[in-house]
Amino acid sequence: MANKNKSAAKNRAKNVAVQKRSGLSPALIAGIVVVVLFAAAVGFGLYYSNQSKIAADAAVPAGAVAAGGDQNGILVGNASAAKTMDIYLDFQCPVCKAYETQMGPTIDAAVAQGKVKVIYHPLAFLDRFSSTQYSTRSSEAAACVSETPGAFPAYVKLLYGNQPPENGNGLPDSQLVSLATQAGAPATVADCINNHTYSGWTARITDAASKANVTGTPTVMVDGKVIENTQQALTAALA
């Protein structure tokens, strides 16, 4: 009995002590810090959501085609060709390079015959495979080059020909510029590439591809239908 009273008194004393510390207990401080950090994480999410909405009205390069009114790709070939081919690619992606090397001649021939037009979507899916966000930078540079009629197809081949290894540093902007002039772009392309003029466009087309359920590169569509990445599927689709 005495023991119980004693414990009750102790508990009362403890309660008083807790009140006296008036919200400054280490546990409370830690709790507040953690709650604030969680709120910051959610706040960052909200901020990011809004940023991606802003990217929707980014500058659009001259070569971007109004396919379905979205201007999310760069047109190569005759705009009135019967078939439309969409190639979703990443200049950092080795399989995309292999696809271009193997299928390029077939595609080029079909484009030259006016059978098909190709809309290139240079995405930034693989930024984590370089220390310099090469996927994003190469896509921006390709958009800059598309401003010069006829230079883009050559630039695609040059970028694949000089593709940097994964998990490296990517090509420096200076090399993106020199390859661009080599593809036929004027010297002013340097400003466009160095100023990342089309960063918003790159973000937008990458987002748009993801929304179109493109989950990997290369993804190739003919008239809106995904085809397998084989010579056979390509020949059949272009026939």
Add this chain to the structure above:
Amino acid sequence: VTGIVTGTPARATAVWLRWFVLVARLVVGGVWIGAGYTKIVDIGASVRAVRAYQLLPEGTVPLVGAALPAVEILVGVLLVVGLFVRVSSVVSALLMLAFIIGISSAWARGLRIDCGCFGSGGVLAEGADPTYGWELARDAGLFVLAVICAWRPSGAVALDGLLRGRAIPESSEES
């Protein structure tokens, strides 16, 4: 006597369990930190990974994709240092449950995606097949560990213990 001093009923957590909970905390927390880090370095990929499941409405996809990596790192750090273990374990278990539902659903619908757990952006490696079975087994294991930590959060070597321990001498001074 212990019960009187701490103000909680004496519930002896076996020594082996205390150490098991510590290991479980470190495993779950370590996985969170790794998963959060690989996602936070490329937020765009994290958003695309969320979208690849085709489950959430598009309006919430960027929010979830951007906030999730930071939340994962935060929960991971809390578990590793042993702060608010019960709450962080419950959050861990709920997140794992959500992932298990998402992966099962992707599997059931025949989607060909990577779970995006470690920053792949939901992209399968070229020529690779989905590994839903392994991903589900891993998340189920982590779910069980998180539930154990939530059930007996008083593991060894935790900041929670330090916070609780601090209140005792101060209250005894008063009496």
